[in-house]
Every structure is written in structure tokens, then in C-alpha cells.
Amino acid sequence: MAAGEGVKLIGYWASPYALRVEWALKLKGIEYEYIEEDLPNKSALLLQCNPVYKKLPVLIHDGKPVAESLLIIEYVDEVWKEKYPLLPRDPGERAKARFWAKFTDEKCVPAVMATFTSQGEEQEKHAKEAQENLKTLESGLEGKPFFGGETIGFVDISAAWIGIWAKIVGEIVNIKLVDEEKMPLLCAWLQGVLENPIIKDCLPPGEKLLEHNRGFHRMLTGAAST
Structure with missing residues (x-):
């Protein structure tokens, strides 16, 4: 599966941590499926994808989860290097x-x-x-x-x-x-x-x-x- 396909983001509309991941994805022009989480009733998907912290956001790329917003942004920048670099190369x-x-x-x-x-x-x-x-x-x-x-x-x-x-x-x-x-x-x-x-x-x-x-x-x- 090519990079850019199979991208999902588990988030919450008022979460600033999910928001900054969305900013990264949008700036890079990466298409993704957004999954709104019900925080009082955490979904099985969230608990499965982030069993350690049980928090959002979680990025799922080709079935593989990545947790923690700053780590997700770095992951996105590394996978899609050719699209609007976020981190300096130096x-x-x-x-x-x-x-x-x-x-x-x-x-x-x-x-x-x-x-x-x-x-x-x-x-x-x-x-x-x-x-x-x-x-x-x-x-x-x-x-x-x-x-x-x-x-x-x-x-x-x-x-x-x-x-x-x-x-x-x-x-x-x-x-x-x-x-x-x-x-x-x-x-x-x-x-x-x-x-x-x-x-x-x-x-x-x-x-x-x-x-x-x-x-x-x-x-x-x-x-x-x-």
C-alpha cells in the first residue's frame, strides 16, 4: 500500500493535541479518515491502538498505530518527506x-x-x-x-x-x-x-x-x- 493510503486519525474535536496532528496532515496534503472519539466511553479501537496511555490522538497508518502527538508529527514528517517539510533538515x-x-x-x-x-x-x-x-x-x-x-x-x-x-x-x-x-x-x-x-x-x-x-x-x- 502506498504512503498516504490507509491513514486514520483518532481524535476529539476539542483536543489541542489532536488539532496539531490535523494541522500537520493538512499542511502536507495527506488524505486521512478522521475518527471522533467519545472520551467518557473510550472505544475498543482507541484502547487497542494505545493500550499504555489510553489517550488520543492516535494515528493509524496502514494498520499500524502511532501515539503521542509530537511523535505522530515527527512520524508524518519522516514518512512523507517530500511533502512540505516540517522539521529542519539541519x-x-x-x-x-x-x-x-x-x-x-x-x-x-x-x-x-x-x-x-x-x-x-x-x-x-x-x-x-x-x-x-x-x-x-x-x-x-x-x-x-x-x-x-x-x-x-x-x-x-x-x-x-x-x-x-x-x-x-x-x-x-x-x-x-x-x-x-x-x-x-x-x-x-x-x-x-x-x-x-x-x-x-x-x-x-x-x-x-x-x-x-x-x-x-x-x-x-x-x-x-x-
Whole structure:
């Protein structure tokens, strides 16, 4: 079976991790079948394809599953090398791209999530940490329009969703995490990525996403208070 055939993606409409895999597939022009997962009732297919973590997204290529979103993006880039390269070919630049993608997941995401789920002084502390980490992420642009240079690449599709969710978190808890005055380059970068027609076409509806996360916030903070 030729590369590009037999590609399926198990995802969830509000999952940022599934979203960035979709961005990778769309940018490369790879046709795939999207399978929407019911998270409260995980399917036998998901449990079979990712028995260790039991999480999505999962890419299935010619019957073989690949789990974890960043690993999936690297897999997609390696299999379809001739279609819109995402990772730099230079080993040093490739290592740098992996560093910033990992920084997003290990530093930015937890701080934003902690701001979302905490209250009072604890929330203020996490919000400050989130803002500092996002400012650090901005430094990785090094004056370029995208982390990938002149075109959207691996770090851009790995990290751009954090801007969407940070804005949603800000609206829900009334704390501005992405500040245009303090992070002008990051804001310009985020706008540039999200205005790309291919990226924009994949975005979930804004109001629906906001209401979904409002409910998620009520559930999490309610559980914390009890």
C-alpha cells in the first residue's frame, strides 16, 4: 500500500493535541479518515491502538498505530518527506525545534492549566509563571515570523494552539495570559499562524470551544472545592 493510503486519525474535536496532528496532515496534503472519539466511553479501537496511555490522538497508518502527538508529527514528517517539510533538515536546527516543542508541553501547558484550575494567590502565582514561560517561548522566535523561519513548521504547529487556549483561560478566569504589549512578537506570530488558510480551516468553533471549557472549568474547580 502506498504512503498516504490507509491513514486514520483518532481524535476529539476539542483536543489541542489532536488539532496539531490535523494541522500537520493538512499542511502536507495527506488524505486521512478522521475518527471522533467519545472520551467518557473510550472505544475498543482507541484502547487497542494505545493500550499504555489510553489517550488520543492516535494515528493509524496502514494498520499500524502511532501515539503521542509530537511523535505522530515527527512520524508524518519522516514518512512523507517530500511533502512540505516540517522539521529542519539541519541536525542542530532540528534539535532546537524539538527543544521548543518540548518546552511548550512541559512548561507552558502546565502553567496555563494550573491557572485554569486554581484560585486566589495560588492562581496569581501560576498566572505569573505562565506569562514568564510564554515570554521565554517568544524568545525562541529570534526575530523570525515563524519558528520555522519564513514558513510554518514543527514548533509552530506544536505550540500555536497554546495561544488559543491561553486566551480562553483568560476569558474564563479573567486573567490576561497573552499580553500584546509585553509579548508583541509572540502575538504577531500567533496571528500569522492562525490566519494561514489551512490552519484556520481546522480550528474548532470559537464559541463552542469557549462554552466547552467553561463547563470543564466548573467541573474541575467544583471537584477541587469539595
